[in-house]
Amino acid sequence: MGEMLSVKNINVFYGSIHAIRDVSFHVDDGEIVTLIGANGAGKTTTMHAISGLLKLQSGEITYCGEIISKMEAHKIIRLGLSQVPEGRRVFSGLTVQQNLMLGAYTRRDGKEAIQNDFDMVYELLPRLKERRGQLAGTLSGGEQQMLAIGRALMCKPKMLLLDEPSMGLSPLLVKEIFKIIRDVNRNGVTVLLVEQNAKMALEIANRAYVLETGTIKMEGDAHELANNIEVRKAYLGC
Amino acid sequence: MQFLSYLISGISLGSVYALIALGYTMVYGIAKMLNFAHGDIIMIGSYVIFFAFGSFGWNPLVAVLFSMVICTILGVLIERVAYRPLREAPSLAVLITAIGVSYLLQQVAQLLWTSNAKSFTSVVGLQKITLFDGQLIISGETIVTILVCIVIMVFLTLFVNHTVPGHAMLAVSEDRGAAQLMGVNVNATISLTFAIGSALAAVAGALLCSTYPSLSPTTGAMPGIKAFVAAVFGGIGSIPGAFIGGILLGIIENLSKAYISTQLSDAIVFAVLIVVLLVKPTGLLGKKVNVKV
Ligand SMILES: Nc1ncnc2c1ncn2[C@@H]1O[C@H](COP(=O)(O)OP(=O)(O)OP(=O)(O)O)[C@@H](O)[C@H]1O
Numbered sequence: 013m014g015e016m017l018s019v020k021n022i023n024v025f026y027g028s029i030h031a032i033r034d035v036s037f038h039v040d041d042g043e044i045v046t047l048i049g050a051n052g053a054g055k056t057t058t059m060h061a062i063s064g065l066l067k068l069q070s071g072e073i074t075y076c077g078e079i080i081s082k083m084e085a086h087k088i089i090r091l092g093l094s095q096v097p098e099g100r101r102v103f104s105g106l107t108v109q110q111n112l113m114l115g116a117y118t119r120r121d122g123k124e125a126i127q128n129d130f131d132m133v134y135e136l137l138p139r140l141k142e143r144r145g146q147l148a149g150t151l152s153g154g155e156q157q158m159l160a161i162g163r164a165l166m167c168k169p170k171m172l173l174l175d176e177p178s179m180g181l182s183p184l185l186v187k188e189i190f191k192i193i194r195d196v197n198r199n200g201v202t203v204l205l206v207e208q209n210a211k212m213a214l215e216i217a218n219r220a221y222v223l224e225t226g227t228i229k230m231e232g233d234a235h236e237l238a239n240n241i242e243v244r245k246a247y248l249g250c
Numbered sequence: 251m252q253f254l255s256y257l258i259s260g261i262s263l264g265s266v267y268a269l270i271a272l273g274y275t276m277v278y279g280i281a282k283m284l285n286f287a288h289g290d291i292i293m294i295g296s297y298v299i300f301f302a303f304g305s306f307g308w309n310p311l312v313a314v315l316f317s318m319v320i321c322t323i324l325g326v327l328i329e330r331v332a333y334r335p336l337r338e339a340p341s342l343a344v345l346i347t348a349i350g351v352s353y354l355l356q357q358v359a360q361l362l363w364t365s366n367a368k369s370f371t372s373v374v375g376l377q378k379i380t381l382f383d384g385q386l387i388i389s390g391e392t393i394v395t396i397l398v399c400i401v402i403m404v405f406l407t408l409f410v411n412h413t414v415p416g417h418a419m420l421a422v423s424e425d426r427g428a429a430q431l432m433g434v435n436v437n438a439t440i441s442l443t444f445a446i447g448s449a450l451a452a453v454a455g456a457l458l459c460s461t462y463p464s465l466s467p468t469t470g471a472m473p474g475i476k477a478f479v480a481a482v483f484g485g486i487g488s489i490p491g492a493f494i495g496g497i498l499l500g501i502i503e504n505l506s507k508a509y510i511s512t513q514l515s516d517a518i519v520f521a522v523l524i525v526v527l528l529v530k531p532t533g534l535l536g537k538k539v540n541v542k543v
C-alpha cells in the first residue's frame with residue numbers, strides 16, 4: 013500500500029483571493045479518504061487543482077510517482093485519475109449512453125474492453141441501463157449523479173475524485189450513492205471524497221482531513237475524527 | 251412562375267449564407283466568441299480560386315479543394331495566433347481582436363491585389379435548366395449551390411451527432427471544464443472547429459463569387475454580416491439553426507428585392523431579425539440554458 017496521491021504545500025489563487033493556503037495531504041493506494049469542510053472552505057478548488065483545471069501558485073501534486081501539477085487536465089485523466097465534479101455536470105444534450113461513451117474518450121483498448129465496462133457500469137448502476145437512450149438533461153438529480161459517477165468510471169480509473177456526490181439528494185438516495193462509492197472502492201479504485209455530509213463520509217472513509225478557509229485544520233483516522241468533540245460540534249451538529 | 255424563380259434564387263443565396271453561418275455558429279458554440287474575421291476568409295478563399303482556376307487554369311474542383319486547404323490553414327493559424335492567447339480574456343477584448351483581424355485581412359488583400367474588383371469566372375460547369383416551356387430558368391450555379399449546401403449540412407449533422415469527435419465538440423460547447431475532465435483536448439477541439447468553419451467558408455466563397463462574379467477585398471464583409479445575422483436568427487450555437495436562418499434570410503432578402511425595394515432589402519432583413527429576437531431572444535432554434543442543481 014504505497015502513496016497514490018500526494019499534495020504538497022499547494023497554494024491556489026483566484027485573482028487576488030488566496031483560496032488554498034499551504035495545503036498538504038495524501039491518499040494511499042486502496043483507501044477512501046474524505047475531505048470535509050463548510051461552504052467556501054476550498055474543497056472544490058482543491059479538487060480542480062488536482063485534476064488540472066486550476067493552476068497552482070506554488071506547491072506540487074504527485075500521482076503514482078509522477079508530478080501532475082504542471083500537466084494539462086486532458087492528460088491527467090489519461091493516467092487514470094478521474095473526477096466526478098461538483099454539480100454533476102453531465103452533458104445535457106447527449107444521451108446517457110453517449111455521456112458514458114465520452115467517459116471512455118481517452119481509451120484506446122478496443123471496443124470489446126469498453127463494452128465490458130459499459131456492462132460493469134450498467135450492473136453497478138442499473139437505473140442508467142433503463143435510461144440509456146434518454147437525454148441526460150431530462151434525468152432526475154439522483155440519476156444525473158449516477159450518470160456522473162458512471163461516466164467517471166468509464167475511463168477505468170485507478171483513483172476517483174468525488175466532489176459532493178450527495179448534494180441535493182434524498183436521504184435514501186444518499187445511502188445508495190454511498191453504497192456505490194464503497195462498491196467502487198472494493199473493486200480496487202482509490203477514492204478521495206469531498207463532502208459536506210460529514211457523518212456519512214466519516215462512516216465510509218479510512219482517513220479524513222478537515223479543511224477550513226483554505227487550510228487543513230485537522231486530520232486523522234475517520235472514526236477518531238467522528239468522535240472528536242470539535243468535529244462533532246462543527247460538522248456533525250451534535 | 252416569377253415568384254418561384256425569385257424563391258429558388260433566394261434559397262440559393264440563403265444556402266451561401268447558411269454555409270457561412272455554420273462557421274459563425276460552430277465557433278460561437280465551441281469557442282464562445284464571435285469571429286468577425288470569418289467573412290474575410292471567404293474573400294481570401296475566393297482570391298485563391300480566382301488565381302488557381304481563373305489565371306492558372308487549374309481544374310475548378312481542384313482549385314476549390316486547394317482554396318479549402320488554404321482557408322483551413324489560415325483559419326487555424328488566426329485562432330492560434332490571435333485568439334488563443336486571449337482564451338481567458340474578457341469577451342470584449344476578443345471581439346475587438348476579431349474585428350482587427352478582419353481589417354488586417356482586407357488590407358493585406360488590398361495591398362496584394364489592389365482594391366479594383368476582379369471579374370470572377372464561375373467554377374460551375376453545369377448548364378442551366380429550363381422548365382415550363384421556358385417560363386422558369388434555373389442556373390447551374392443555383393442548382394449546385396443548393397445541392398452542395400444540403401450535402402454539407404447532412405454530413406455535418408451526422409458528424410456532430412453520431413461520432414465521438416462530434417460528441418466531444420458538443421461536450422466542449424456545453425461545459426468546457428467537464429469536457430476536459432473526460433480527456434477532451436479543448437484547444438484541439440477549437441482548432442478543429444476553426445478548420446471546419448474555414449473550409450466551409452472557402453466553399454461558400456466559390457459559390458458566392460460564381461453567382462455574383464465580382465471579387466474585391468471587401469467581398470466577404472457584407473455576406474459575413476448577413477450570415478452572422480442568419481446565425482443569430484436561427485439561434486446562435488445551433489447547427490440546424492444556421493441552416494434554417496441562412497435559407498430564410500436569403501428568401502426574405504430576395505423577395506423583398508423583387509417585390510418591395512432593392513434599396514430597402516437589407517433594412518428589411520435586419521428588421522425581421524429584430525422582430526424575431528423580440529419575440530424569441532434565443533433565435534428560432536436557440537436553446538434556453540437549463541441549469542439543474
Ligand atoms: N471562480 C472563482 N473566482 C473567485 N473566487 C472563487 C471562485 N471559485 C471559488 N472562489 C472562492 O474560493 C473559495 C473556495 O471555494 P470552493 O468552491 O473551493 O469552496 P467549497 O469548499 O467547494 O465550497 P462548497 O461546499 O460550497 O462547494 C471561496 O471563498 C470562493 O468564494
Ligand SMILES: [Mg+2]
Binds near residue numbers: 056057098175176
Ligand atoms: Mg464545492
